Amino acid sequence: MEAKSETNKPISNFLFILWAGGTALLSYSLVYALRKPFTAATFDGMDFFGMDYKVATTIMQIFGYLISKFFAIKIVSELKRENRLKFMIFSVALAELALVFFGLLPTPFNVFALFFNGLALGCMWGVIFSFIEGRKVTDILASLLGVSMAVSSGMAKSLGLFVINTFGVTEFWMPALIGGLAFPLLVLMGWSLNKLPSPTDEDRALRSERVALNGEQRRQLFKSYMPLLIMLFFANLFITILRDIKEDFLVNIIDVSTISSWLFAQVDGMVTLIILGIFAMMSLINSNYRVLIVLLSMVIGGAVTISYLAFNYDTLQLPTLYWLFIQSLSLYIVYLSFQTLFFERFIACFKIKGNVGFFIASIDFIGYTGTVCVLLFKEYCSPNIDWMQFYNQFSGWVGIVAGIAFIGSAIYLMQRYKMEKQNLPTECYHPTDNATNAFPQIQSTPTGNEYV
Numbered sequence: 252m253e254a255k256s257e258t259n260k261p262i263s264n265f266l267f268i269l270w271a272g273g274t275a276l277l278s279y280s281l282v283y284a285l286r287k288p289f290t291a292a293t294f295d296g297m298d299f300f301g302m303d304y305k306v307a308t309t310i311m312q313i314f315g316y317l318i319s320k321f322f323a324i325k326i327v328s329e330l331k332r333e334n335r336l337k338f339m340i341f342s343v344a345l346a347e348l349a350l351v352f353f354g355l356l357p358t359p360f361n362v363f364a365l366f367f368n369g370l371a372l373g374c375m376w377g378v379i380f381s382f383i384e385g386r387k388v389t390d391i392l393a394s395l396l397g398v399s400m401a402v403s404s405g406m407a408k409s410l411g412l413f414v415i416n417t418f419g420v421t422e423f424w425m426p427a428l429i430g431g432l433a434f435p436l437l438v439l440m441g442w443s444l445n446k447l448p449s450p451t452d453e454d455r456a457l458r459s460e461r462v463a464l465n466g467e468q469r470r471q472l473f474k475s476y477m478p479l480l481i482m483l484f485f486a487n488l489f490i491t492i493l494r495d496i497k498e499d500f501l502v503n504i505i506d507v508s509t510i511s512s513w514l515f516a517q518v519d520g521m522v523t524l525i526i527l528g529i530f531a532m533m534s535l536i537n538s539n540y541r542v543l544i545v546l547l548s549m550v551i552g553g554a555v556t557i558s559y560l561a562f563n564y565d566t567l568q569l570p571t572l573y574w575l576f577i578q579s580l581s582l583y584i585v586y587l588s589f590q591t592l593f594f595e596r597f598i599a600c601f602k603i604k605g606n607v608g609f610f611i612a613s614i615d616f617i618g619y620t621g622t623v624c625v626l627l628f629k630e631y632c633s634p635n636i637d638w639m640q641f642y643n644q645f646s647g648w649v650g651i652v653a654g655i656a657f658i659g660s661a662i663y664l665m666q667r668y669k670m671e672k673q674n675l676p677t678e679c680y681h682p683t684d685n686a687t688n689a690f691p692q693i694q695s696t697p698t699g700n701e702y703v
Contacts, residue, residue, distance in 0.1 A: 264388060271383055271447055272395035278440040279396055282375045283403035284410070284433035285346045286312070286368065289353075290499045291411025292422035299359040306630050307362050309499045313622050315366040319373020320616035327377030327608035328464045332449075335378055339441040345371035347434045350427040361423065376590070376615070377608035382444040384607045385461035386454045389595050390542075394530035397591035398523040400583075404498050405519030413513070458599045461606045472605055479663050480610075484617050486554075486656035487589055489649040491618025492625050493557070494586050496642060497578065503638040505571055518572070522579045526587060533592055539600035540668055546588045546596075547661040551654055553585040558650025561643045578646075585653065589614060601671070 289308060299307030330338065349368035353361045383392040407429075414425045450461070464472065473480055497504070501515070511517075529549070536542050560567070560577055569577070594610040597603070629641065 268388055268391055268395075270443075271388075272392045274440050274443045274447075275379055275383055275392060275396040276399040278379050278437060278444060279376065279399040280403040280406070281433040281437040281440060282343075282372055282379075283400070283407045285343065285350070285430040285437070286372050287404060287407035287498065288411035288414075288429045289365070289422075289426045291408040291415070291502065292425065293502055294422060297358065299362050302630055303634070304359065304362070305500070305503070306626055307359070308365055309495075310623055310626050310630075311362050312365040312369040313495065313499075313619055313626075315369030315371075316373045317369075317616065317619040317623060319370045320612055320619055323374040323377050323612035324469070324609065324616060325466070326374055327381065327612050328469060328606060330378065330381065330608075331463065332381075335381065336441050336445040339375070339378060340438055342371045342375060343434055343437050343441075347427070347430045350430045354421075354424040354427045358423075373615075374612075377612050379444065380611065381461075381606065381608055382447055384595055385450045385458050387457045388534065389458060390534035390592055391531050393591035393595055394527050394533075397530065397587040398527045400587065400590065402516070402519045402523040405515035405517075405579075408501070409513045409516040458595070459602050459604070461598075462604055464605050464609055468605070469609055472603065472609070476601075476667075479660055479667070480613075482656045482660045482663070483589065484614055486653040486660070487586075487614045488617050488621045489653050490554075490582070490585050491615065492621045493646055493649045494582055495619070495622040496625070496645070497582065500638055500642075501575075504642050505575070505639070510571065514572070514575075518575050518579055521576065522583055525580060526583055529584070530587075530592060533596075539596045542596045543593065543600060543664060544661065546593050547657055547664065550585045550588050551657045551661070553581040554650045554654035554657060556581040556650070557585075558647050558654065561647030561650065564643050600668070 289312075292305070294304040294308070297304035326338075346368050349364045349366075349371065353364040353368070355361070356364060380393070380396060383389055383396065386392065410429055411425055414420050414428060415422060420428055450458075533542050533545070536545070556577065560569075560574070560581070564574075590611060594607045597610075598605060598607065625645075629636065633641070
């Protein structure tokens with residue numbers, strides 16, 4: 252019977268990955284269907300009390316998203332499992348209602364409706380991730396969830412352009428139409444996520460038990476790893492800004508009149524498969540520390556590539572397809588590493604009592620704050636700048652700044668790991684496949700900073 256159980260275990264794990272990973276991927280893809288289709292519209296010739304209308308809609312939605320991310324630091328960190336589904340349903344309903352008012356209200360006042368759309372959806376990533384974190388297969392599940400962000404951005408734009416060009420739906424009602432189709436499906440996905448079994452004893456031994464964090468515990472956690480977190484938050488501030496500009500203004504950066512409306516989905520689909528393969532291979536590495544080093548090496552390479560592509564844009568003369576593919580691949584490798592695997596493995600490596608939601612919500616809040624500031628600066632200080640020129644100049648310096656910060660993070664992480672390893676009697680950072688041999692939970696670091 253024991254041999255039969257061991258034989259069935261890989262099948263059981265595979266089915267669970269299909270269930271949990273597929274549901275998580277579809278869930279956040281549908282979140283994008285409620286949030287991003289409006290970015291396919293150009294709103295040519297329109298303004299919002301003197302401001303470019305497209306910039307105004309983007310800023311208004313991101314501002315709502317930003318406020319939501321601020322509260323997500325507390326909400327996601329403290330949200331208990333039994334309340335997740337209710338929270339998802341309420342958030343999705345508010346997001347779709349906001350899109351309906353975007354179509355109903357006269358311009359330019361309908362811009363304010365997008366504030367509530369962003370406000371409703373800011374916590375969704377952390378809530379969805381909380382269903383899948385803390386498991387031995389979380390690397391694969393997080394990879395599936397993460398790549399949904401890459402493929403869904405292009406899909407949302409392509410779908411928006413398709414609805415406008417094929418069915419003649421106006422730029423104002425197109426987001427509500429797409430969101431209305433996504434709403435019931437997202438509720439169904441939330442129900443499916445809520446049915447996932449809790450992490451097993453083996454999961455908790457290998458990846459640390461995930462617990463809610465109150466305000467004092469969050470402060471202590473940040474204080475304990477402050478140098479590393481400051482560098483990572485600083486680098487991700489610029490990476491998030493760059494990603495938001497690319498996502499929301501790509502139709503302004505490149506000429507979309509000469510390309511297929513489905514090009515965005517095709518490019519992001521290729522990027523998705525590559526990143527999914529890379530991240531999935533991380534699950535084959537048991538050492539949490541080694542995964543962290545590999546991830547930091549990848550993001551350094553991604554940052555360097557972004558900078559090189561920007562500063563050599565005129566020299567390289569890449570076709571639009573190649574330029575977009577390299578940009579998307581480099582940017583999403585960096586961005587998704589921290590949205591998916593890094594903090595999951597970071598918690599497991601140092602046996603931190605907490606949850607991934609705290610780190611991701613903090614990074615997002617800081618990043619979206621920067622996005623709003625940059626867009627306002629661009630609109631009021633350089634309103635007539637060419638979008639391609641602006642994007643290349645900005646991405647070139649982002650690559651340099653982020654690359655330096657990531658190198659500093661890697662040096663700190665290696666030194667911190669060696670220091671703590673020397674002060675511990677047993678190797679706690681390389682869990683085995685046998686949960687009974689895994690190192691027990693550590694309540695505090697060698698310096699005595701308490702997590703609980």
